[in-house]
Amino acid sequence: MDPLSVISGTIGIAGAAIQTITVLVNEISAIKNAPENMKRVRSELSVVESLLRDISQGLQDSRLSSIPNDVKSTLQKAIFSCKDACDQFRAKLQKWTRHSGSKMDWRDRARVGLFSESAIQDLNSQLHISIDIMGAVIGAGAVFSISQAGKQSGRMPAETRNKLQSMESKLSQGIQDTDKRVRNVSMELESLSRSSQSRSEADRQAWLEEFQKLQNQLTALGQSREIRKSLYGKSRHLQSVQKFSNIHSDETGQLMVGIFGTDPNPRVYQDFRNITATRSGRGMIGVIGGHVDVNEFFSRKVE
Known part of the structure; x- marks a missing residue:
């Protein structure tokens, strides 16, 4: 109605x-x-x-x-x-x-x-x-x-x-x-x-x-x-x-958007809009559990 x-x-x-x-x-x-x-x-x-x-x-x-x-x-x-x-x-x-x-x-x-x-x-x-x-x-x-x-x-x-x-x-x-x-x-x-x-x-x-x-x-x-x-x-x-919009990671940027270090994952509503990164930029978005090694992820070389 x-x-x-x-x-x-x-x-x-x-x-x-x-x-x-x-x-x-x-x-x-x-x-x-x-x-x-x-x-x-x-x-x-x-x-x-x-x-x-x-x-x-x-x-x-x-x-x-x-x-x-x-x-x-x-x-x-x-x-x-x-x-x-x-x-x-x-x-x-x-x-x-x-x-x-x-x-x-x-x-x-x-x-x-x-x-x-x-x-x-x-x-x-x-x-x-x-x-x-x-x-x-x-x-x-x-x-x-x-x-x-x-x-x-x-x-x-x-x-x-x-x-x-x-x-x-x-x-x-x-x-x-x-x-x-x-x-x-x-x-x-x-x-x-x-x-x-x-x-x-x-x-x-x-x-x-x-x-x-x-x-x-x-x-x-x-x-x-x-x-x-x-x-x-x-x-x-x-x-x-959670609402995120208009976020950009450049060539040297490391992007982290959302909830991190949570295990088990909580019930959460997330809205991501216009999240961008260059070819060599990298990031994590969403709900990332405590088992993920964030430092190891960002230390990887981009192929």
Whole structure:
């Protein structure tokens, strides 16, 4: 997909999600004497809204330009899933509070107490995954921008490399944690599927809602893993890429370009352009292992 289309699409869905969350936060805030769990939801929503604004602004002012295109595409889907979860919760909230005006009616308070806990827990799960995803993208964007700016000089500073490695460690741990959650949710889903035949017709709707909730969690966790894996790969690439161009060795020159004395060879991406030598000039380029005798090579007579 065209990068500009991905960016504009992500900004658009982020804007729509911000609108949905703003309305939902205002509706919760307008309920006086609302239960504590509702107030906690409002707090989580405010965090998500702030991150969405950072994402949108970062895409517009190029702070997130170094984020891979596939991450932006997956991020767009994750934001849409978050918006959808908020829309569904808002519909339930309006149903629960239909008797209330500026102050929560006792009948609605009882209804919220009875039925909202599960729905709030479901929304919080989705919000936490969204917070993790957006936080990872924003953090990676900042580190990638610094690293790419540093490499303009031809060499990555040690401080920048340390930041990338620290980020990689967090991304790797995040992938492991996500895999564990995926296994747990998958087991819940499998158990729920086995119990479908024993459900009465009256319980069928509740079963379907629980099944859909678990499916949504699996989708969101999959998006989280995909984004972290791509960010990890981008970080590894930044640390192992080398670019060389317009280098010449004259008749008495000895050319050495690349990585030397490494055994076994590391994973490295190298880009060589316009590397030249005269007939009697000589050189080594690429990744040269420690078993190569460089002095012996350069001491040979040219035939």
